[in-house]
Amino acid sequence: MFGKGGIKPGEFVFVVQKDGEYNKVVIGRIQAVKGSKVHVAGTQIRPSGLIQRVGAGTAGERSKQVLSNPDPNNCIFMLIDRVETAPFNGETDQAVDRVIWINESRYLVLDGWIKENFPEVFAAALTSPTEEDRQQAKAVLREKMGALYERDLKEHVYAVARSARLL
Known part of the structure; x- marks a missing residue:
């Protein structure tokens, strides 16, 4: 239940949906509410890079935790690796999926992160096989x-780049 009077059309949400063994997320805007069902228009995000690293045994405990319990505060760990995205325009049931209210600013940062293709850019900078490739990827990131x-x-991208020691 969000705020006074509950969840309303026009509000922004972060939805966690089961996707096989792991989770995917949807970020978007609520279009309609019918009981526990919420119609959301936005973007669906599957953290394929993180799933691959966990499957290969090269991811740490924090990464495993993020995959099993993503939220708007830890999802950046999903977004600094390769992701699969697709438009989402559908219904989600709050009785099945976790629907978390986010403010417009948080939505715009997450949406911008995806639209500007930062998962691919960060993945290249963090996982390039050679130092030359890594330096080139860092230059692309800075540009x-x-x-x-x-x-x-x-501000968000700069903070993540600094904490990942890419600047």
């Missing part, structure tokens, strides 16, 4: 970061 106009997204 892409410098071209950002949305202040919240830019």
